[in-house]
Structure formats: structure tokens, C-alpha cells
Amino acid sequence: MIENALPDDPTPKKLRTVPLDAWHRALGARMVEFAGYAMPVQYQGVLAEHLHCRAQATLFDVSHMGQATLTGAPAAAALERLVPGDLLGLKPGRQRYTLLTNEVGGILDDLMVANPGGEKLFLVVNASRKEIDFTHIAANLPSGVQFHEHDDRALLALQGPAAAAVISHISAEASQIPFMGMAAVTLAGIPCLVARSGYTGEDGFEISLPAESAQALAQRILDEPEVIPAGLGARDSLRLEAGLCLYGNDIDELTSPIEADLAWVIGRRRRNAWDFPGAAVIRDQLEHGAPRRRVGIRPDGRAPARALTEIVAGDGTEAGTVTSGGFSPTLSAPIAMGYVRKDLTADGTALHLMVRGKPLPARVVPLPFVPHRYAR
């Protein structure tokens, strides 16, 4: 058993390390490969870390993610040529979730774009996509915009209902940042860029800071009694409960924003101009419906249905595929997201999930599985 859970490669690849690598190991983290990095998958255990994030607060190191700044007055107009979001309307101190789309209406990556002021845009992209994204962005900038990747910065995420109280002990100013806001704030003497956002469905903060100061701040936050460290295992189960997409699983270059149920990322002004990559395909799907759509799925029993599980309709015809699936610690039940045929997307639709050759009954449910608790 458990070949997939045990190390069986006697010559592990040379992995990149995050600035907090030694700190994670000293805290007892189990390190695994993710997107070419050695990353903590868990410390005391995924279940405990997940439930602690829902109850109090957990600290994640997501320094493997890509960070970059675009500088120059035309930065927002330039980046708008690559995404469907309204970036010209992104005010200083505000952040927005958007997508890099391709010419066939697929998704190159999902990312956060913030306006920190001073004719700059600050970007955070997925670790697994950063080379592709940054090459694509840099190649499409006009001469008046400079691109700078911050491979010398770390990124910490403090998430949970106690996150604001915890951060207020370090900086009252940071605790006042509104949801999807961003500000340059000094935390424990360290100059940080702090955003009120996250990937868990909870209130929380994402903190970009110089790599050499990462350990000092991480330890300062961990010294607060409400906080424990959490790894990528809990990050994944938390985002799945929150109904948030994982690039490579739930969205990819062959999945459109309409299929992914992310039509809301298309800015109002952009819906008049339709001037972003893949706009023709995306517009057609928005107006006439996409052939398939991402939905939430609840299996009836206790058996989890993992990514790539085949979905079958009530009449036995092919219905689609699970793209993320696992066990929800909050609901103590299996949950999944997947793409189903457009005639099967209504809440309550009965489906079967083919798990180990057997059809398990399941039904379509609304997302998220666990309500968001953002500080709106």
C-alpha cells in the first residue's frame, strides 16, 4: 500500500527552496515537491491545521508564488491587453483577482493584481506558472512600462477569523486594511506590502516582504497564541471548501472563464470593448452558454472522489470529470468540483462518480461548500 505516500525515488530532484526552508524543517514540517520547490505540506497534520484555520488563524508560507511589479504610467492599460479585468479602474490601495487569457479563450493563469500607488501594479501569480506568465507579460509591454520580478521577496498568508486581531497586535494600521485592499505597512520593523485577501474563504492577510526578513516576521506572527503554521495540504482542502479554483486542476489553457464560472472577472467596460485575448470565444460562451461548466459536487457516501474521476449522468451517458476532490474537514464529508455538461449544472442534479470502477451516487450543489467569511 501507500506507494504514492512514501518516497520511492532514491535520487530526488534538486528542488528550489523558499527563504523559510530551515524554519519549516525546525518546526517539524513534512516537505514535499510542489512546482519545483521544496514546500511544507503539513506540520502537525492537515486536519488539525485546516480546522485551526477555520477556528482561529494559521500562517502559510507561499513564497514559491511569483511576485512582480509593472512600473510606468501606461502599466494598467498595457496589462489590460492580456486580461479581461478592469485595471484602469483599479484605484490606489485596491487589489483585484483576474485571469491571463489566451487566443482560444483559455486561461494561462489566475492572478492577483494590486495598485499600490505611484503608477505601479503589483502582481502575484501561481508558482507553477510564473515563468510562462512573466515571459508572456514582459513580451507584451510597451516601452513605457518596466517589468521587475521580485525573486528576492517572500510571501506569507495569515488566514482565519482571528487574523485581524493577530495582525492588530503587530500593526493597528494593517488591521484596518479593507477586504481586497492593499497598503505598504511596517510590520515588526519590516517594510511590507499587505493585502486583505487569501485562498481559504476566511478573513486574512497576504504579506509580501524582503526574503531576508521573512523569518523574523513569520516567528513574530507565530508567537501569537492564536496562530499555528499550516502547510499546502490544509491550503488545498481550505480552498476547495471555499470553492476556489486551483490552476492546473480546475482551470487551464483549455478552460474558458465562462466554463470555470468566473464570468464575474470580466469588467463591465471590458464587456463593451471585448478587447482581451480570446474575447470572441468568451463572449460567444457568455451569450449562448458554454458546453460545460464548473460545479460543486457532493458524493452521497463517505468515499472521496479525487481529481480525474469520471462523472456519469443519471441516464448513464458521459457527464464530465472531477477536477478537484477530497475530504472536507469542516463538513466531515467528501466534496468535489468538476466540469459537467451544460444540461447537468442545476443544483440537485443526480450524478454518478466512477470511483474504483463503481458508480457512487452524488449530486450537484452550490459553491462554496463552506460560506466565505471575508471582512467586507
Place this chain on the structure above:
Amino acid sequence: MAKPPADVRYTREHEWIRLDGDIATVGITDHAQEQLGDVVFVELPEIGRDVAAEEACAVVESVKAASDLYAPLTGKVVETNQTIIDDPSIVNSDAEGEGWFFRIEIDDTDAFEALMDAAAYDEYVETLD
């Protein structure tokens, strides 16, 4: 965790087998549960099923992944542990005791003797990592 007494054998797939007469009780080792993490789902074989050694006959799922459990010896399934169906966390808290998976009536006790003893298994685990 203290190892059970000497009538226990181990497989390279991280199962333990305790023999009482010709009845073998099978579970996963403490090392295995540690590697798996929080167990959230268990699927057990039907009673009466004939299983061949190394045949997949049970499933254990943690929050992270699903894994097969193989029959360590040839025989017939005579009992399964319903307690871990209702509370899979017992596989984590007492892997080599209350967290057993199933019992098989085995044909060949020599095959049992040929499996690793506790010392050999510990040595084997040392070579992993």
C-alpha cells in the same frame, strides 16, 4: 509505540499481520499511518471473499490521497473491522491495535513465517527516506 509480541509479521507494503491459529489479522503499520496522515475513509473487503497474496482488497484514504491495501497472504476474508468504517481516525490513533482492517483464514502458515519480523521491518523502514 511499543511493538506487539513476536507472532506479528510485516510486509514491504507496510502492513502488519498477527497470526492466531490459521486466522491472520491485517492492518497498516504505525509508520504507514504516519506517512498517510489523517485517515478519513476506509473500504474493506466483503466477508467470504477469496483473496490471493498481493491482491488489492481494501482502500485507505487520507486527506491527501487514496491508497490500496493488499492481501499479505492467500486465504478467505472471515471478518472486517466495522469500527474503522465509522471512525477512520482509529487507524491513526491505534494503527497496530484497534485500527486493524480485516481477518483472513490462511492456507499456508509457512508463507506467514517467511514475512519480515519486527526487527527486519524496522531495518527496512530505516532504508526508506
